[in-house]
Amino acid sequence: AHAQNAQQTPAPQYPALPSETPAEFNAPTVGFNYTKRSVMITMRDGTRLNTVIIVPKGAQNAPILLTRTPYDAASLTSHAESSDLESILSGYDNAADVIVQGGYIRVVQDVRGKYGSEGDYVMNRPLSGPLNPTPVDHSTDTYDTIDWLVKNIPETNGRVGIIGISYDGFLPLMALVNPHPALKAAVPMNPMVDGWMGDDWFHHGAFRQINLSYIMEQVVTRGNTAKWYTSNYDDYDMYMRAGSAGELARQRGLEQSGFWRKLVQHPGYDSFWQQQAMDKILAKQPVTVPTLLVHSLWDAEDIYGPVAVYKAIKPNDKDNLVHLSLGPWNHGGAIGEGSSLGAIKFGSDTALYWRQAVLRPFLDRHLKGNQAAPDIPAVTAFETGTNQWRNLASWPGASKPVALRLAAGQKAVLGAAADAKAYDEYVSDPSKPVPFRQRPIPPYGYDEAKGQSWPRWMVDDQREASGRTDVATFVSDVLTAPVKISGEPVANLLASTSGTDSDWVVKLIDVYPDQVGSNPSMGGYQLMISGDIFRGRYREGYDKPKPLAANKPLSYRFGLPTANHVFLPGHRIMVQVQSSWFPLYDRNPQTWVENIFNARPEDYKKATQRIYHSSFIELPMVEMVPFSAGSR
Numbered sequence: 218a219h220a221q222n223a224q225q226t227p228a229p230q231y232p233a234l235p236s237e238t239p240a241e242f243n244a245p246t247v248g249f250n251y252t253k254r255s256v257m258i259t260m261r262d263g264t265r266l267n268t269v270i271i272v273p274k275g276a277q278n279a280p281i282l283l284t285r286t287p288y289d290a291a292s293l294t295s296h297a298e299s300s301d302l303e304s305i306l307s308g309y310d311n312a313a314d315v316i317v318q319g320g321y322i323r324v325v326q327d328v329r330g331k332y333g334s335e336g337d338y339v340m341n342r343p344l345s346g347p348l349n350p351t352p353v354d355h356s357t358d359t360y361d362t363i364d365w366l367v368k369n370i371p372e373t374n375g376r377v378g379i380i381g382i383s384y385d386g387f388l389p390l391m392a393l394v395n396p397h398p399a400l401k402a403a404v405p406m407n408p409m410v411d412g413w414m415g416d417d418w419f420h421h422g423a424f425r426q427i428n429l430s431y432i433m434e435q436v437v438t439r440g441n442t443a444k445w446y447t448s449n450y451d452d453y454d455m456y457m458r459a460g461s462a463g464e465l466a467r468q469r470g471l472e473q474s475g476f477w478r479k480l481v482q483h484p485g486y487d488s489f490w491q492q493q494a495m496d497k498i499l500a501k502q503p504v505t506v507p508t509l510l511v512h513s514l515w516d517a518e519d520i521y522g523p524v525a526v527y528k529a530i531k532p533n534d535k536d537n538l539v540h541l542s543l544g545p546w547n548h549g550g551a552i553g554e555g556s557s558l559g560a561i562k563f564g565s566d567t568a569l570y571w572r573q574a575v576l577r578p579f580l581d582r583h584l585k586g587n588q589a590a591p592d593i594p595a596v597t598a599f600e601t602g603t604n605q606w607r608n609l610a611s612w613p614g615a616s617k618p619v620a621l622r623l624a625a626g627q628k629a630v631l632g633a634a635a636d637a638k639a640y641d642e643y644v645s646d647p648s649k650p651v652p653f654r655q656r657p658i659p660p661y662g663y664d665e666a667k668g669q670s671w672p673r674w675m676v677d678d679q680r681e682a683s684g685r686t687d688v689a690t691f692v693s694d695v696l697t698a699p700v701k702i703s704g705e706p707v708a709n710l711l712a713s714t715s716g717t718d719s720d721w722v723v724k725l726i727d728v729y730p731d732q733v734g735s736n737p738s739m740g741g742y743q744l745m746i747s748g749d750i751f752r753g754r755y756r757e758g759y760d761k762p763k764p765l766a767a768n769k770p771l772s773y774r775f776g777l778p779t780a781n782h783v784f785l786p787g788h789r790i791m792v793q794v795q796s797s798w799f800p801l802y803d804r805n806p807q808t809w810v811e812n813i814f815n816a817r818p819e820d821y822k823k824a825t826q827r828i829y830h831s832s833f834i835e836l837p838m839v840e841m842v843p844f845s846a847g848s849r
């Protein structure tokens with residue numbers, strides 16, 4: 218009756234109070250030095266991708282610089298609401314100074330399935346093939362995008378470069394597969410290359426559980442609207458309370474995500490990982506596009522990728538189109554301020570130098586068709602320790618392996634004979650895993666104001682660790698001459714565990730002099746130059762997980778991340794060995810379980826670890842050349 222009554226009685230007519238909001242607001246751009254528009258570009262399967270196009274005012278015959286991203290094109294192109302192009306671009310993922318100085322047309326696109334684009338999101342969408350039955354992938358989407366851009370942006374000169382960091386650095390690698398003819402330059406910066414071997418998901422099989430928050434926010438909604446919540450200010454407590462990465466993921470709803478389910482189904486290096494490793498994919502094709510790979514020496518996220526790709530494609534580089542830069546940066550640091558990282562100072566703004574002396578001439582030469590512009594060196598490598606840039610013809614150049622032996626008396630000795638019977642021993646207790654940095658470990662994040670100094674943890678002072686009884690420490694005598702290494706150190710352990718599985722973490726460390734007059738707080742500083750983890754169950758093969766024989770000395774050999782460092786006279790060389798790196802990596806229960814993601818609390822047991830004195834680190838030693846301005 219009430220409803221009927223409402224229908225019969227006409228609503229009372231009030232005098233209008235018109236809305237003050239126009240039906241459509243046309244934003245003026247008076248005084249702007251650019252124009253910006255968003256378009257939906259249609260891919261070959263009909264899916265439309267949101268693409269932001271920014272054209273500098275007055276641009277003519279200008280090259281296009283493209284970034285494809287899962288991290289929201291709209292926000293990446295509006296770091297400030299400003300009439301000034303450099304102001305809106307400055308920030309993550311854009312070398313804004315170079316882009317503006319070069320007069321580039323800037324294009325940033327949401328990948329399929331994210332933010333403003335249509336379609337389905339698949340993490341690091343594999344190439345069409347065994348892992349992707351559809352005819353579309355990042356290679357085809359980039360091809361179709363470039364084809365549209367060069368035909369629909371009248372101000373362009375028809376030449377396109379693609380640049381990006383991290384995931385946005387993986388996408389330029391995908392663009393190199395069946396590249397569009399207008400693609401004239403690729404700049405993969407700190408790219409994701411092999412998520413299992415050494416980039417974002419695992420390192421030699423140990424799971425990087427600290428990325429759970431990223432996975433959750435990145436894959437469970439199109440616009441990253443579902444947020445990971447903090448239950449503890451100290452991440453160490455949160456992960457300890459959960460027990461295993463699998464349990465925490467369950468508690469946070471991650472099992473609803475297809476990507477999480479794939480991670481759990483593929484804990485080992487099976488075809489799922491091998492078939493999407495970009496270094497393996499690109500190794501099978503010729504190099505046809507000038508490519509500048511960018512590596513950060515303290516990259517906490519993708520420290521494996523750039524050099525892995527360089528090694529894979531350089532043999533196919535008949536026209537010397539491949540370049541490599543190694544800078545003293547954290548992840549993405551090449552676009553920031555590069556005069557220091559944490560407590561470590563480099564004497565100049567290394568990132569600004571690289572952008573002006575390497576990135577800009579590379580882009581100008583290939584995108585402006587300015588073949589007169591000087592080509593950049595094959596390799597531009599910052600040498601930490603001496604704080605000098607080195608221009609090299611190849612990487613790592615003429616290094617030779619010299620053994621740094623883990624000897625008796627907690628000594629690290631260059632080249633000494635082995636003492637196979639003796640060992641150092643420690644107890645690895647999963648209830649007290651070694652923190653990867655001093656606690657409290659604020660939730661994963663970049664906000665220094667919140668103490669979230671994720672970007673600089675790799676240069677933390679390692680004294681906290683070396684003082685622990687569950688960290689075996691070996692240190693050389695004070696050096697009387699410089700020791701230079703260029704390349705990847707290789708850990709060769711002979712070790713036993715009383716358990717039936719174990720993780721081995723090896724860290725190569727530069728120990729500063731006991732006193733540093735010019736900077737007293739650096740006295741005795743222990744700076745990690747290279748370090749990584751290896752999950753023992755894969756010692757017979759990354760695709761062959763097996764229990765370890767308890768209390769039996771077994772050999773382990775695995776690469777450590779690329780270094781380009783001089784241990785100066787007065788310094789010492791240190792090696793630390795431990796069996797947890799928490800909560801960066803999930804704990805190894807140290808007893809065999811089929812899948813550690815599903816380990817139960819009772820599986821986690823203490824283990825007695827022995828590092829035998831026939832263990833050593835292969836150091837890629839280089840004869841020191843006296844520095845002269847000419848070698849810059």
Ligand code: PG9
Nearest residue numbers: 383384409417428431518
């Ligand atoms: N490679 C970075 C990342 C990926 C996955 C987890 C955490 C970090 C990145 O694309 O930012």
